[in-house]
Amino acid sequence: MRNLQIYRYVDTISRTGSIRKAADRLNITSSALNRRILSLEDELGFQIFERIGNGVRLNTAGELVVVMFRKQLAEAERLKSQLADLSGIRRGHVSIVCNQALLTYFLPNQIHKYQSEFPNVTFDIQVKDGEQAMDSLRDYSADLALVFEFSSMKTADLQSICTVRQPIQAIMATNHPLSTRESLQLIDCQDYPLALPGNPQSLRDILELTANKTSTPLTPILTSDDFTFLRNYVGLGEAISFELPIGLPLDNANFDLINIPLELSGDLSGLLHLAQLKDRTLQVAAARFADQLSQTFFSKFDTN
Secondary structure (H helix, E strand, O other), X not given: OHHHHHHHHHHHHHHHOOHHHHHHHHOOOXXXXXXXXXXXXXXXXXOOEEEEOOEEEEOHHHHHHHHHHHHHHHHHHHHHHHHHHHOOOOEEEEEEEEOHHHHOOXXXXXXXXXXXXXXXXXXXXXXXXXXXXXXXXXXXXXXXEEEEEOOOOOOOOEEEEEXXXXXXXXXXXXXXXXXXXXXXXXHHHXXXXXXXXXXXXXXXXXXXXXXXXXXXXXXXXXXXXXHHHHHHHHOOOOOEEEEOHHHOOOOOOOOXXXXXXXXXXXXXXXXXXXXXXXXXXXOHHHHHHHHHHHHHHXXXXXXX
16 A cells, blocks of 8 residues: 555654664665655644654654554554455454563463464564553554553553453472462562562552552562563572463473462452553454453453
C-alpha cells in the first residue's frame, strides 16, 4: 500500500529519533526522506519534528500526527491479515508489550506454539510495564499488553481481555534452609540475602507494601530487572528472590530452583492483565493469538 508510505516514514523516524537511522531502515537516502518530511510539513502547515543535535523528536503537533498515522497503519495491517485469511495464507504481525517475567518461559512457548500453526505470522516483543505499556496500546505501538498489577484494570480507554491471579513465589536454591517449607511469609526471608527485582516493577511494589504492613525490613543485597540473572544468582547460595508463577516453567521441568508461595494479605494479591485498546478491532493474527493466550490462562492459572 504505497499511499501509506509517508505514514511509515513518520513512524520510523519517531521510533529511531533520527532521519539518517530511519533512512537506513527504510532503504531510502536521508536527503530524500528529509524532503518527504518537509513536503508533508508544508502540506499540513505545521512542523512535526524538532531538530535536536544529531537527531529529531516529535513536537506536540507531531505526537498528534503519529498517533493517527499508526492507527491507519494498524488498520491496513488488519485488512491485509483478513485478505490473507481469505486466500488461505495466514499472515500477519503481532506487537506485544509485556512484563519482563514473561520472557523466559511463557511467551516463547506461546509464540512457538502459535507459529507452528501459522508460520508466516511475525512478532515484535517489547519489555514495558505499568503506564508505559498502557501508553503503547494508546499510541498503536502495540496490539496487546501483558501487565502485572495489584489491582483490577480501571482505565476507561483500555480493555482487559483476560485477568489471571498471580501469587508471588519465593525462589531459592534446592538446598536452601527454607526449601522444605510449603509456604513462606516475608518475615521468614529476612535472615537471608535478598535479590530483588528493581523499580519500577509491580512485583517489587507488592513486596514493599507487604514489608511496610508487617514492619519487615526489605534490604536487598542485589537488585536487577533481569529475572534470569536473579535466578542464576540465587541458585549459587542462600539468597532469595521473588517471581510470578507465569515466569516459571509450567511443569518445572529442568528447573533447578525451588519456588514456594509467599503469603500475602488479600488486598495485595497480584493480577496479570492481557489488555488491548478499547474498541480497537485487532487484526486477525493478533486476535487469534489473544484467544490462544486466554485459553492457556483459563486452563493453567486462576482466572479472575
